[in-house]
Amino acid sequence: MTATPEKRLVLLSGWGCDARLWQALDKHWPDNLEIMSPDWPGYGERTALDDPASLDALAEAMSDDLPSDAVWVGWSLGGLLAGALLDRLPPPRTLVLLGMGERFPHPEGVSEAALAQFRKAFRRDPVATHAHFMRWQLGGEPSPRNAHRRLRSLLGDEANADTATLAAGLAQLAEIDNTQRLCTPPCPVHRLAGEADPLLAPAAREQADYRLPEAGHCPLISQPARLTRALAAIAKAPERSLAEVALESMP
Template identity: 80%
Template sequence: MSDSATNTLVLLSGWGCDARLWQALDDHWPAGLEVMTPDWPGYGARTALADPASLEALADAMVDDLPPDAIWVGWSLGGLLAAALLDRLPTPRALVLLGMGERFPHPEGVSPTALARFRQAFRRDPVATHAHFMRWQLGGEPSPRAAHRRLRTLLGDEINADAATLAAGLAHLAEIDNTRRLATPPCPVHRLAGEDDPLLAPTVRERADYRLPGAGHCPPISQPMRLTRALAAIAVAPTRSLAEASLETMP
């Protein structure tokens, strides 16, 4: 890893998954990158916020974990939250949205009605609903069962997150809309998506700067090498589109 802060990536996990998810990438990073994987408040051993729904409190808690000389990489809910923090924290070198658009609910993807039903199910039975989501999000991977086994190996079977934080995360998924914020972003924004992501509408996947082949919603699990090389290309030239970058070395 490099001493240069200009080659720093901060990886931010999505709903229901703590930072151990990123261990799937450990064997694939090229030399010269510094990779940080902080947990969100309420995940892992990190203390939950008194008000998990407050973006202002979230910004205060994450200010040291999201330095302006780094590239923020947010997966799923992590991308939605990272984009929402752009106008609450010093501007990063670039933002990468992995498996996330400007907002989450979409009539051709996960509809507002489907998300509302999921939130109701979580209120009734958080443990069963979380376990269902862990399997459901992997439906677009080439081998969903193998991907689920890998995810369980990394994260275990227990929910390693605060229940109030998880509930607030579902509210964020339902309510945060970064459309205006990302229409004129303060930094370069790169959009990556799995080619077969079942949680994204087809039009959202098609607008991605790079679609990861052989991947669904969870490329860290199914395509760690392709993902690390795409992120490394962004780290080297954050103002350059991945569509223009040289990715010939990607298998």
């Protein structure tokens, strides 16, 4: 069956992970969806921006990959960037923030000081710091070791992104604040979070419209079937409440 445009999902990866990450969901999607998973500039085979920190340049580069007749699903940094692009591109049918709030640093989550230390460590040793992050973000999954093996099977051991793009992404995590944009968003916004996400403050997890049970920051890895059911339900009827979506996502 050919998907109709109103059942199109665009999946956007987070810091340090290219679009291969979304292959974890491949066998779980229903047949009536069109799934797009473009890489951000500087990831995979995609050319990096001359100025990786420029949101205007990012919007121009991604304009063909972010159609307005789709649901945009941004995971982690991908959600933060997608929210920032609402000012620069025609808005989607719906924006889904997965594992991300209006901004990233939080005193009860990853503090500004902790993020500054991480950025300092990245400048000193990008390879080791990226490898550390791949393990750290999995701390809330039911089996972090198994999740890490699965992540490595998808992405390998090296960051498939250039260092300047990764450094700019860390700066964006520290600096982008979508609070005002999302107070009066130009489209519906749904917030999904793993109930044990170690990168989100408890208050941010509680504010999510739907919390994925038995999942941390990477429900793509730990709860692919439940996550795809939730996203498929949103794509089918993005105006519905997440309470209804939650019911459809139960095993």
